[in-house]
Amino acid sequence: MNFMLKILCFFVLYSSGIFAQQDLEFCDINNLPADPLQLKIPTLNDTDQYQAVLERNDFGVTEEIIEFFDGKANLGIAITTLAGKITRSYANFLRNELLLVEGKKCSYRKLNESYQLTPFFLIIDDQGKEHIVSPLNLALKNLKFVYTGSSSLIRGIPVNEWQTCTFNKIKKETIKITLSYSNDKKWSPAQIIQDFPSIPVQVLIETKNQNGDYKSEYFSIFKYKHGIDLEIEDYFLPPGVFCPGLPNSSPLPPIPKSFSFANQLVETFEDVLDKAGRVDRIREEYDFEAKIFRYDYDIKNTPTTEIHDFNTGLNYIKNRLTGDCKIEKLKGGSPDSQKNGTLIEIRDPVAFFDFDNAEIHFVGLKRTDGILANIWIGKKKINGQDAIIEWHFLSQTWNKTEWTQKYETTPLKIIIFTPAVIPGTNITGTAKFTNNIFYFREHELNIYDFNIRPCLEDRPRQTLSISISSKYKNVIESNLPSFSRGFVMAIKDAARITILRITPPRLAFSKDIIIASFNIFERSEYGDVIIPKDDVILEDAVENLKKYFAQNQLEIKFFDDFKNIVSVYGLSKSLNDHFESDGIETIRIGNIDNGFSGISIAIIVIVVLIMGSLIGLLLTILHKYKKIKLPLVN
DSSP, X not given: OOHHHHHHIIXXXXXXXXXXXXXXXXXXXXXXXXXXXXXXXXXXXXXXXXEEEEEEEETTEEEEEEEEEETTTTEEEEEEEETTEEEEEEEETTXXXXXXXXXTEEEEEEGGGOGGGSSOEEXXXXXXXXXXXXXXXXXXXXSOOEEEEXXXXXXXXXXXXXXXXXXXXXXXXXXXXXXXXXXXXXXXXXXXXXXXXXXXXXXXXXXXXXXXXXXXXEEEEEEEEESOOOXXXXXXXXXXXXXXXOOOOXXXXXXXXXXXXXXXXXXXEGGGTTTSEEEXXXXXXXXXXXXXXXXXXXXXXXXXXXXXXXXXXXXXXXXXXXXXXXXXXXXXXXTTEEEETTEEEEOOHHHXXXXXXXXXXXXXXXXXXXXXXXXXXXXXXXXXXXXXXXXXXXXTTOOSSOTTOOOOOOEEEEEEXXXXXXXXXXXXXXXXXXXXXXXXXXXXOOGGGGOOGGGSTTSOEEEEEEEEEGGGHHHHHHTHHHHHHHHHHHHHHHHTOOGGXXXXXXXXXXXXXXXXXXXXXXXXOOOSSOOOSSOOOHHHHHHHHHHHHHHOOEEEEEEOTTSOEEEEEEOTTOOEEEEOSOOOSOOOOOOOOSSOOHHHHHHHHHHHHHHHHHHHHHHHHHHHTTSSOOOOOO
């Protein structure tokens, strides 16, 4: 039982005030001489802060207690070491929480039901609110201490001493408590505390029962300091420690449905941190509504890209050095995918960050690589193994780029602890996967990042074009990635096909008209997914577009620079389906004013496209029969 627990038992339970049963020869403060100097025991305010190291010596055993008392935060932290066993206790009086930590194991209790397990006490302040109180302050409020002299030395320190007596009715013991404070007239502590020149040095608790049996316990107080030498991180649980049953005191951050980020993945083992590990560099791009995911990484020093299409259940794997591509069925186990029976599905944004099916609680505010972050910790099953996960998200008081920028959800670090076999051994240790996240950005789908043309070069395709009024030139040029996404989504809906079968538009600008050409590929076989309702064969897709443009304009919606939704329109009856190949990547015609009309310029543009298509078709045939070798465009 530690020092503070003893104080609790003596001061609260046994201060009976029935002095008639006390052994007055052993302890009688009423017969002590009066203090001519009228010395008072120094006390702290309940809102002060202090820290101290205590040693309890009892029956040949030494227990060490490091205490941190924070009256401002209404919080107390204690680190107790006994027989090599270290226990940390976190008593949060604001949230009525007591957390007890031994190694990586943590237990949660309601503080008002477990005061006997913490070194600190509760009082009701003048406003009727619960507040932490130091043990000595509580003792001084409930017991009468009498000055006994200043002639003693403890550890070479001259002290003033006070004493009180009480009686344990249950054990029928007389209890004598002696408080020793440094004598500020003869000794100064290492840290001089204003208005508190004398500091506690020792507490001696002596007991004697009716049979004459005597016991004593010494509580030596070292390194008593006003204030607390704690960083903000020390107020919360150590990294990787999860407390089952602890309620979550802060809602989880909202996760956008479309985003990208860079990830430095550090894999190591807690048991051998400096002996085994590796670092991977990854880029990820995710769009839940489009059901696609891009994953860039290196494997055997080869830069590789995977594009996961959950509409078709296919994985397009590209070698970014050679342009080679292969197509496989999607499998479970990647961060973006999950199994639903025999089917593969994209994980929603909450599941992408492993918030799903996890017991989670808020840890607090900590600094992550110098950045203030909100920390959550949780426990869940990953690949059948118990895993502890820490999530570090940018604090709401920080901004990503500009001081005036509106706060956006920004993950900084995700750490996963899970059992695994240490490489080169048959020993199971704790694997630690640290995802250091950089450049996290919420944004709409960038269709250029999902170009799978190298994977489909042998597939049938159809090149088409539509016309758009040149009055939209400025807004399109200023927001080209967003326009391209809107263009592909509009074509997808009109043609009734999946998104990756459509290439981003290639634009030719003239004074009066804009030509947008694009490819549609034949559909692929499907993986283990529900067959999409709208994914018709190439011939039917072209026919659907013909019928649509025969009677309608194509509304293309996208965001401008100010995040406003704008619409431009593909002209009705402007669909051109006579191309058989995409022989030209892009055409840019600037402000042409050579006496030609807008219609003439449009005809010139179409002729150029046709010529380019024929040349492209010829080159493709030669390349297919290995007469020439063409570079692949990613």
